[in-house]
Amino acid sequence: MTKIALLGAGGKMGVRLATNIVRSNYELIPVEVSDEGRQRLHDALGLTCSSLDTALAAADVVILAIPDRSIGKVAHEIINKVKSGTAIIMLDAAAPHAGELPERADISYFVTHPCHPPVFNDETTPDAKADFFGGTSAKQHIVCALMQGPDEHYTLCEAIARVFYGPVMRSHRCTVEHIAIMEPALSETVAITLCLAIKEATDEAVRRGVPEQAATDFVLGHIAIGLSIAFGVNPGGKFSDGALHAIALAKPEIFRDGWLERIFNPAAVKQSVIDICNPKAA
CATH class of the missing domain: 3.40.50.720 (NAD(P)-binding Rossmann-like Domain)
Structure with a gap:
């Protein structure tokens, strides 16, 4: 045994x-x-x-x-x-x-x-x-x-x-490097950060008068649709013309050019895990 x-x-x-x-x-x-x-x-x-x-x-x-x-x-x-x-x-x-x-x-x-x-x-x-x-x-x-x-x-x-x-x-x-790319870079640096950004945006909608439960139900439902289309889980699904227009306008407002390279650059991934293991040095 x-x-x-x-x-x-x-x-x-x-x-x-x-x-x-x-x-x-x-x-x-x-x-x-x-x-x-x-x-x-x-x-x-x-x-x-x-x-x-x-x-x-x-x-x-x-x-x-x-x-x-x-x-x-x-x-x-x-x-x-x-x-x-x-x-x-x-x-x-x-x-x-x-x-x-x-x-x-x-x-x-x-x-x-x-x-x-x-x-x-x-x-x-x-x-x-x-x-x-x-x-x-x-x-x-x-x-x-x-x-x-x-x-x-x-x-x-x-x-x-x-x-x-x-x-x-x-x-x-x-490989070990693959797993380090997936966490922290993919799952925490990007995905969870964006999850928190969505929550902040939902809170802002509520601050502007939208009923809290309505805002929460609305955004969580739309997240499910968005993920199903983006990841091909819903093969027949596609974003509407209005959604595509909003996305095209929003991306340069929300994301800086070159953000993927900055986050996933091997040196950046290595520094991220070094900081995790040595928080005082971060």
């Missing part, structure tokens, strides 16, 4: 992962440094944590369910304590892409991240409809990358990721 040491098992993400792993055929060895986290894990799953050294000595796979800014520090602390052939799984590409990981040729580094349940889905149960994050009831896709190590470790770690992010639909094999 594959033994998995889960560092940060008592954090919010750690408990999510632990909940799914304990239902699987893998042996979970939880590790948590905080008293609050240990209590949270015990209350949620009845689990007792192991010491770090005990967990690392036994583990075939180590999952770092800890903040990005701590990944480099923790990785350097544990690198000489893990067995040769151990696979270390990280849940975000920031620290790996920022160069925060220590060198050791006889271990594997694997990065995986959830796509989260898609906007357009076939969920029908109340629990699944309310599971916006994924990993509980709603189905989601995931992305995975083997930064270093043998290909059989990709197979092993992807299978584990399918368990702790489950239920999983598609699993996409990417």
Whole structure:
């Protein structure tokens, strides 16, 4: 049985992962440094944590369910304590892409991240409809990358990721750089920023007298149509002539020329993940 040491098992993400792993055929060895986290894990799953050294000595796979800014520090602390052939799984590409990981040729580094349940889905149960994050009831896709190590470790770690992010639909094999482009550049720098901009615009409509619920219902419905057309989910759909005219007038007002190159330039992506891992330097 594959033994998995889960560092940060008592954090919010750690408990999510632990909940799914304990239902699987893998042996979970939880590790948590905080008293609050240990209590949270015990209350949620009845689990007792192991010491770090005990967990690392036994583990075939180590999952770092800890903040990005701590990944480099923790990785350097544990690198000489893990067995040769151990696979270390990280849940975000920031620290790996920022160069925060220590060198050791006889271990594997694997990065995986959830796509989260898609906007357009076939969920029908109340629990699944309310599971916006994924990993509980709603189905989601995931992305995975083997930064270093043998290909059989990709197979092993992807299978584990399918368990702790489950239920999983598609699993996409990417590079670490691909995942860093998708987060933070695509998903946070662009998509979530635009989500907040839409909310600010909705608040402005309300400030100008539009009833709040009417404005919210109106914009959320139009977002669904817009996304379905833009991403080809609605093959027969197309924007009206009036919408196309408004878009042509709006884009130069809202976006500066060259914004895509500035955000997705490799140097900009690298600096973004460096800032995430070292917030004081940002």
